[in-house]
Amino acid sequence: MTKLFTPIKFNNVELKNRIVMSPMCMYSCTEQDGKITPFHMTHYVSRAAGQSGLIMTEATAVIPEGRISHEDLGIWDDSHIDGLNQLNEQIHSYGAKSAIQLAHAGRKARLDSTIYAPSPIAYNDSSKTPSEMSLKDIDITIEAFKNGARRAKEANFDIIEIHGAHGYLINQFLSPLTNKRNDEYGGSLENRYRFLSEVIEAVQSEWNGPIFVRISTDEYAPDGSTLSDILYFTSRMKQQGIDLIDCSSGGVVPASINRYPGYQLKRCEMIKREAAVATGGVGLITTGIQAEEIVQNDRADLVFIGRALLRNPYWPKACADALNETITPPKQYERGWN
Template structure:
């Protein structure tokens, strides 16, 4: 049986050489707190391209300075960011990887100086700042910032855009009734809570024709929160808007105890894929090739997002190939040791 993990996958006119995706993981490495690409980013991401990862998605990249998770986050709120991001995409693409960027706003989980904003004035926990409830004007400004970020991502040469709607950051805060207590058009019903994401998707698509992913937290781990069946409905809405793939994670919108085990989020990706009939990416303690192959062969997801294992081993695709008895070509410079 052919290893599906090493088969190509095409979305629109973009073909990934295999089904392995480097999941977005914050590096907190912008030296001057200016959101600029540094030598660390060039080394870190390019090494995974050399390691033969098919798609590499950059860490959460802030569409506004206020929307950074930390002062060291990458940014895309200024045209000044384009040059460094373009250099980074070219470095990765030289080695056959497709490149993605995760556009993000941290909302109430921002740890930057000054005022932070969220759908409702509820802090994440007792140790974090209470955010200001956003006005409709601020919501519109944020939607425009995502659109401008998408325009800059296109200019920088990225192949894929992912919108960060997970892990308790701004979009996720609007989606969940645990964090959205608004009584206007952006709160209350599920459709109203979805409205900001709907409008972001619509605006991004006016400037972006390439593959568009959305990352979601498909389980709030709270009885009054959202569960996978809620995200099946939203995934159907996203599909109708032209979203190409749902990257399925879970948790972090409120403090919660999460049962973690190998592949613990795969069932969520599987449910959304089959119920909403939209491609999904599976992520979460997927550590070896056999595990990844099982997910793909049983049609539980379409792409495999690898996080911590790619921090440990930039050449994880080689290890996965050995697990599956597959031979993959190394960079010619590494022939002697591959």
């Protein structure tokens, strides 16, 4: 059997293959209440029917002011649990596991209300200037991640991913480009890592399943976090018991990025080796042969697929065909797949 379709286990959760539906914002909460809609059910469940091993929700806000937009999914209130639980029932019925990406947008929130960040620096000239978070604001936000983890457990998710990439709030604390604080949450590497460390501890206090963290492995800016900084952060995450580092890049400040197939994999491989932690590869992975090469050569343990799955919910089937692999279809599709 090809390695792409070999099961892999994280903590107490086994995935039937190494294909992950990457978290992608859909901006589709029609009532702006953060609740699951019929679109979300169709969107996520169709990829589970298509045999992706892990289905991960888009960035799901732990607090209302942490949304990227008013149309984002939320998990800041117990009223969100029922819809998410119904979604998970459907995902699980196709043999897939489910993950939720807990998120806070920080200064990149596009909301009418006040937005918050480690330091009062706007993302660009057209963005709002955020309010600098007080220690009380930080405590409230960490508690929101904790409550988000509790609700994720009640909604029957299998895995939690903490969103620490793409210039959103956690990334803003990690990066010297966006964190200009002079207190215990700014300055040194240890201090810049403190917020993420405390978020991880808060999530772990409510959650005993696998935890992933998505990070930006390259900020594409000369004064941003260095590779040495990134390796420090990932080693600390490993020490805290994080099961996998989801290796994306960019988004901290406006930057020109040269994108090509596998453009984020070099640092993904390095983190896997240097931090001795499982990694997820992401970024212009479009074919089964490419995905198989990545996992077969231990460049990453999982492949996170975004746009290719938007184009084709049955992308795993196309991979299996290209690799001369047979996968089990939903019983309703057997006469078409076999």
